[in-house]
Structures are given as structure tokens and as C-alpha cells.
Amino acid sequence: MQLHDIPAAFEAYADGFPAEDMNRLKRDHTRRVAANARAIMDGEAFPPRLRPLGEAAAWLHDLGRFRQYTQYRTFSDRVSVNHALLSCAELLRLGWLDDADAPTRNAILRAIECHNLRDLPPCLPPDELALAHLVRDADKLDIYTVLDHAIETDYLPSHPDVYWGLPLDGPPSPKVLAALERGDSVDYADIASFADFVFIQLAWCNGGLHYRASRRLALERGEVEIRRRYLLTLIPAHAAAVERACAIATEALRR
Numbered sequence: 495m496q497l498h499d500i501p502a503a504f505e506a507y508a509d510g511f512p513a514e515d516m517n518r519l520k521r522d523h524t525r526r527v528a529a530n531a532r533a534i535m536d537g538e539a540f541p542p543r544l545r546p547l548g549e550a551a552a553w554l555h556d557l558g559r560f561r562q563y564t565q566y567r568t569f570s571d572r573v574s575v576n577h578a579l580l581s582c583a584e585l586l587r588l589g590w591l592d593d594a595d596a597p598t599r600n601a602i603l604r605a606i607e608c609h610n611l612r613d614l615p616p617c618l619p620p621d622e623l624a625l626a627h628l629v630r631d632a633d634k635l636d637i638y639t640v641l642d643h644a645i646e647t648d649y650l651p652s653h654p655d656v657y658w659g660l661p662l663d664g665p666p667s668p669k670v671l672a673a674l675e676r677g678d679s680v681d682y683a684d685i686a687s688f689a690d691f692v693f694i695q696l697a698w699c700n701g702g703l704h705y706r707a708s709r710r711l712a713l714e715r716g717e718v719e720i721r722r723r724y725l726l727t728l729i730p731a732h733a734a735a736v737e738r739a740c741a742i743a744t745e746a747l748r749r
């Protein structure tokens with residue numbers, strides 16, 4: 495298979511799973527991540543030789559989600575399997591990269607494998623690093639979009655499973671706020687409320703979005719302002735922390 499045939503192969507593959515909400519969710523997510531990846535590559539003037547690889551990696555990054563949900567009825571890796579590794583395994587089983595050369599195959603698999611890690615492993619070869627950053631940024635930008643929609647439609651109060659059953663209006667964790675100030679990635683073990691999920695997304699603005707084009711897209715889409723307004727309503731007692739976090743995030747996006 496050629497890389498440009500992968501979007502159609504993905505759609506046909508997804509057709510093979512039941513047309514239920516969770517599968518539709520992941521399919522729509524994948525299409526938007528691919529669109530984000532294209533927008534980032536445009537903004538960064540990605541070298542033409544890497545563009546088909548970047549687009550393929552975006553289409554394939556969550557390939558394992560369909561089997562994960564079919565088998566375990568959850569998208570929680572903590573109680574099932576690492577979906578990034580499952581995506582790699584599924585891709586190899588399907589043989590869609592069998593006609594690609596080894597560096598191409600490895601760069602795409604690496605980007606998939608690393609897309610859900612807290613931090614990237616050190617010393618990745620340049621092409622693998624470029625693709626890994628691309629998929630991680632494109633994925634995060636869509637996670638922003640998904641929360642924007644959830645806020646807009648008031649989806650959250652009736653779906654506590656999305657935030658692990660944590661209190662919706664609980665206070666932010668001091669550890670999460672400190673990591674955001676430092677520009678560090680956040681340890682998911684420190685999450686104690688839904689607000690922490692939102693603060694983590696603000697922390698992505700400060701160090702978590704690798705490409706300037708990704709930061710520009712987040713700024714253009716008003717992602718910080720959407721979170722600021724939402725958090726001020728959700729946890730008014732922590733308004734000062736919210737304003738501080740949003741100021742840091744906005745400044746980082748403009749850098």
C-alpha cells in the first residue's frame with residue numbers, strides 16, 4: 495500500500511467495527527487530527543518528503559482504539575491496554591506499511607508509539623522526532639476541540655466517567671498549578687479534580703505544544719479564553735489561580 499492510500503484504508507477499516515458512538519467518536523477525532531497535522535505542516539513549511547509520513551502517522555495514531563473498545567469496552571488504558579502500542583501492533587498486522595522503506599516505517603511507528611507518552615524518549619533521530627512532535631501537537635489540538643464542544647453542550651455533568659469520576663467542581667491540585675508555572679509536563683497521578691484536566695490543557699500551552707504553528711492555532715481558536723471563562727464559572731473560589739494560569743498560557747502561546 496502507498497502512504498496516500500492510508501486515509502481510505504483507515505475509513506474502510508473503521509467501517510468494519512460496529513457503528514456505535516464510541517467508534518464514531520474516534521473516527522471523527524482521527525479525521526480532525528489529520529487536518530490539524532496538515533495545518534501544522536503547512537505552518538511549519540515541513541519538507542515535502544516528510545509530509546506524507548506526517549499525514550499517515552496522524553491517520554494511524556489511534557488505529558488500535560477500535561479493537562481496544564471492542565475487546566475491553568473502554569478507552570481507559572489504565573484498565574485495558576496501552577492503545578498506542580495496540581495501534582502499532584494492529585498496523586503491523588494489517589501490513590499497511592509493508593511497501594514502505596524501513597526509515598519511513600520506523601518514523602511512522604515511532605510517532606504512533608510515542609503519541610500518548612508524558613515525555614518523548616531522548617535522542618530520537620530527527621525525522622522520528624519531527625513526526626512524533628507533529629502527532630502529539632495535532633492530537634492535543636483536537637483534545638482542546640473536544641473539550642470546547644463538551645463545555646458548549648454541557649456534556650460534562652452527566653458524563654463523570656470522562657474525568658474518572660473525579661469531582662467536577664473540586665479545587666485545582668497545587669502540584670498541577672506548580673508544574674504549569676514551571677512549564678513542566680504534569681504527572682497524571684496528580685489529578686484530583688476535573689479542573690486539573692483543564693489546567694493540564696493550559697499547561698500544554700506552556701511547553702506542551704512543540705511547533706509554533708500549533709501554538710498559533712491554539713491562540714486563533716481561543717483555547718485559553720474558553721478555559722478561562724469555563725473555570726471562572728466552575729471554581730469561582732479559585733479565580734486568582736485561574737487568571738494566573740491563563741496569563742501564563744497566553745503568554746507562552748504568543749512566544
Ligand SMILES: [Fe+2]
Pocket residue numbers: 555556577609610
Ligand atoms: Fe491516542
